[in-house]
Amino acid sequence: MTDRTAEEATRIRWLKAVVIGLGIIFVGLAVLLLVLIMTGGPKRTTPAAASPPRAVAVEDLTMTLPKNSRIADVLATGNRIVLRVRLMDGTERFYALDGETLKPLGSVTVLVEK
Structure with a gap:
């Protein structure tokens, strides 16, 4: 046992x-x-379901740039469009536009120290 x-x-x-x-x-x-x-x-990295693009009426808009300046870059992120404008004196100005209506949201001027 x-x-x-x-x-x-x-x-x-x-x-x-x-x-x-x-x-x-x-x-x-x-x-x-x-x-x-x-x-x-x-967290999901890919969108679950992409929403279909919706129709937005965009009116003709006019944006006046300073004299002797040129658009250096156009950047689009999310629902914003950013225009990088190089001015004659070497400074740069960024214009933020709404991506749907193209209305200006604001601008930032970057000055070059001398």
Whole structure:
């Protein structure tokens, strides 16, 4: 009988180790699930569904640039269009336009220190 009890004791030790290991895994997965629920899950990098472009009536607009200046760059980001204008004295001015209506939002002048 001593062989049988020793064998059963070994099996019980292994069973306890397996149950404890599975318990730790279960608690870890529960914590992970709670964290994902609380933070909103992983962030998607691609848009889920792109909205179709909507028709916007754009009127004819006029924008007057300073004398002897030229447009150096046109940048579009999101819903904004930025014009980089190089002035005659070497300074640069950035004009921000709304991407849908093309109305000016504002401008920033970058002066060159002399």
